Amino acid sequence: MIKVVSDSSTLYSVNEAKQNHLDVRPLFITVNNKSYKELEEITTEQLVHLIEEGAVPTTSQPAIGDVVEMYEQYPNDEIINITLADGLSGAYQSACMAKSMVDHEENITVINSRTLCGPQRYLVDVAVKLAQAGKTKDEIVNEIEALIETSxxxxxxxxxxxxxxxxxxxxxxxxxxxxxxxxxxxxxxxxxxxxxxxxxxxxxxxxxxxxxxxxxxxxxxxxxxxxxxxxxxxxxxxxxxxxxxxxxxxxxxxxxxxxxxxxxxxxxxxxxxxxxxxxxxxx
Known part of the structure; x- marks a missing residue:
């Protein structure tokens, strides 16, 4: 089987992703020296209220341990990880590093989406549909790479x-x-x-x-x-x-x-x- 995974730059929460046959790991927000998994432990509305009260938040990519744990959930599947654009975040590098830390790394393909948010969400949705349609991993990767060029x-x-x-x-x-x-x-x-x-x-x-x-x-x-x-x-x-x-x-x-x-x-x-x-x- 082929499993499509990503990060919360897709605007998917963990539960929403599962409902759409995806697996995502959240980006982190740090506010007042406390870190939160976005969409799981803090909402946009809550963050805006904190900012209005004077907070200065920072962000970071999904924890490598979380990505490793995600990969390890699918030891017998071929995994396609479509990440937030490399250069805007460390998510792509973390995904590649996590890949090298699991036993089935040869089954994992990490794609730098070169985009974020709406188009990244669209890419993962297409990848899921292609997998459900019986396309091979190489076919899916090629079609996703072609779509990336149109964003x-x-x-x-x-x-x-x-x-x-x-x-x-x-x-x-x-x-x-x-x-x-x-x-x-x-x-x-x-x-x-x-x-x-x-x-x-x-x-x-x-x-x-x-x-x-x-x-x-x-x-x-x-x-x-x-x-x-x-x-x-x-x-x-x-x-x-x-x-x-x-x-x-x-x-x-x-x-x-x-x-x-x-x-x-x-x-x-x-x-x-x-x-x-x-x-x-x-x-």
């Missing part, structure tokens, strides 16, 4: 401080940006290792419109899945969706709440727009 991600933060803290902006640029109220847009680099500056706009509406123009230029249409994820600001995400469905004909959109880890990285209120081409099995 694009944009981030609009609400608070510059989180970008400054994460090294995405200099303190001076962050201070000036906050004063002039510009809306920065970051895009995930093609290799998935970093966020690059895409553009700055004067309003949120213009920022979403510029993202739509970039997506249309890329060829995004009804054959793509568009994820609109937010860090506890559903109204802003809904506003983004309304703009997108007006600009991209027959856009297939889905609104989702970001996990605590990505709320920590992008800051409360951030909005992410991500796309990935649909696979025939999930159309």
């Amino acid at each position: 694009t991600s944009f981030l609009i933060p609400k608070d510059f401080d989180y970008l400054v803290r994460g090294g995405r902006l200099s303190p001076l640029a962050g201070k000036i940006g906050g004063l002039v109220k510009i809306v920065p847009i970051l895009t995930l680099a093609e290799d998935g290792t970093r966020l690059d500056k895409f553009a700055t706009k004067r309003t949120f509406k213009k920022a979403i419109q510029s993202i739509c123009e970039a997506l249309i230029e890329k060829g995004v249409n009804e054959d793509y899945k568009i994820y609109i994820t937010h860090a506890f600001d559903e109204q802003l995400a809904t506003d983004a969706k309304e703009i997108i469905i007006k600009k991209i004909e027959n856009a297939d959109t889905e609104l989702m709440l970001l996990t605590p880890a990505f709320t920590t990285q992008g800051g409360p209120g951030c909005i992410s727009i991500q796309v990935i081409k649909k696979h025939d099995l999930l159309k």
